[in-house]
Amino acid sequence: MRTSSAKLALAAAIVVLAACVENELEGPSLTDKAAAETIGGSPGGRGQAAVVPAAGTAAPITEKSGEQAFTSECGACHFAFPPQFLPVRSWQAIMAGLDSHFGENASLDPDTAKQITEYLVANAAGPGSPVLRGLDPQDTPLRITETRLWNRIHHEIRPSVYDRSDIKSKANCLACHNGSGAGHDD
């Protein structure tokens, strides 16, 4: 009995450790990774845009803290949409207009806004992403739900579904998606 408990504890410790190590190596959250796989692209330039740091500089930490600022600030009001679902110009336009953000003032202090913009730009839909397919270069969608890709995937959902009190909005991705990037609950 004692041996079996010890084995269980060891196994649990290994699983936790493995999860931590994987998280460190992979960087993006499960949601991000799954979303990237769903749209069949790489996480649009993640890593590529990061400046290669000289020894001892803090560039990777900046990238990480940009993601944290994005998740905590943007995620306070809505699902922290994966950056790779919109092109660079869309994120730039959204971040430039935060004081009138879909009917609400979502303004941020300049330093945090800059940090989040850099994160979004570095991880936006890159060349070859299906998000950009059929998108006019002059076109700057401000909502993921305006993109042709989103509408192609969601065309079977009745509009009344989005009005349900427990869903409220097309922007409430997790009302139906479980965060794994696949399927929906009902």
Place this chain on the structure above:
Amino acid sequence: MKKAAFVSFAACVLVGMASAGQQSVLDHYAAAATAADPGFGGFSANRGEAFFLAQANVNPDTASCSSCHTSNPRSPGKTRAGQRIEPMAVSVTPDRFSDLAKVEKWFRRNCDTVLKRECTAMEKGDFIAFMSSQ
């Protein structure tokens, strides 16, 4: 000694057991309210409650604070995009109103969204006094 303990207890009851952070936020607004009106006579939880529940009807999507926060400060609210908002009542969410930068960020945003204007120091202090009493 007994008297000192009683005074300290009474002070905690009066300010709704405010933490050091909450007290410093309240002090900030009290100073600003006094600067705006030398006759300022302290914050009022009752005025804060009326302000919280008032239907401003300036913005149809967010007619009132209670549109998102619900009319019960001890209940969680919901943003227009469906995200949970932790209850505003200090008794349920003890770290509310303890970080001035965060408090100012949300008053700046939400007063503009709901009222299309900035809130006064007195309105902010009354609001916090009400939430601290809940």
